[in-house]
Amino acid sequence: MNFIKIITILLAGLLFFCAGPSQVQRKKDQTKKKAEQFRMNEDFEPTSLGDYSIKVQEPRVSKKDVVDIKNILRGNEAPDTTNAGHKVSGYRVQLIATRDEAEARAVLREAVISFEERVYRTFDDPYYKIRVGDCTSRFEADELQQKAAEMGFLESWVVQTMVWEGPPPDSQTQPVDDEN
Numbered sequence: 001m002n003f004i005k006i007i008t009i010l011l012a013g014l015l016f017f018c019a020g021p022s023q024v025q026r027k028k029d030q031t032k033k034k035a036e037q038f039r040m041n042e043d044f045e046p047t048s049l050g051d052y053s054i055k056v057q058e059p060r061v062s063k064k065d066v067v068d069i070k071n072i073l074r075g076n077e078a079p080d081t082t083n084a085g086h087k088v089s090g091y092r093v094q095l096i097a098t099r100d101e102a103e104a105r106a107v108l109r110e111a112v113i114s115f116e117e118r119v120y121r122t123f124d125d126p127y128y129k130i131r132v133g134d135c136t137s138r139f140e141a142d143e144l145q146q147k148a149a150e151m152g153f154l155e156s157w158v159v160q161t162m163v164w165e166g167p168p169p170d171s172q173t174q175p176v177d178d179e180n
Helices: 002-037 069-073 101-114 138-150
Strands: 086-098 119-124 127-135 157-165
Touching (some): 086 101, 101 127, 127 138, 127 157
Antiparallel strands (some): 086 127, 086 157, 119 127
């Protein structure tokens, strides 16, 4: 009696394991057929028809010929960018970071009046940041921060950012909207 139960269990297991892979194989075949049905034919090359030609022309105006009309209308000449500097890793002194635009404008005006260095205005949502200087060394930035504290900007601090080495290309304007 036990022998018949064992044989029945073995036969049932054998049928179960033999029947499984054929269903999986059928599903794979069906998926493959669907994929082939919707595959795009990328062998066609439209330029092989020869019924059109494309003419590519160089732009007539080069970057050197572009003029900043806003500065000219204000009476400023176009800035000379031939000896302009480039950006390098450095430091600036941040005078304030505030959500209040009016407070940022007031600090900006005070900074432009107080400092000989360039003053930068940045907006990183939701903060308005006013920064001063283009320091290439931390020592130079610390000295500028001390100078800012002596001028009444007691909560100023040094931040690491990209700074101009040499004159910026827009050296005509002050303050500058910073695009770090």
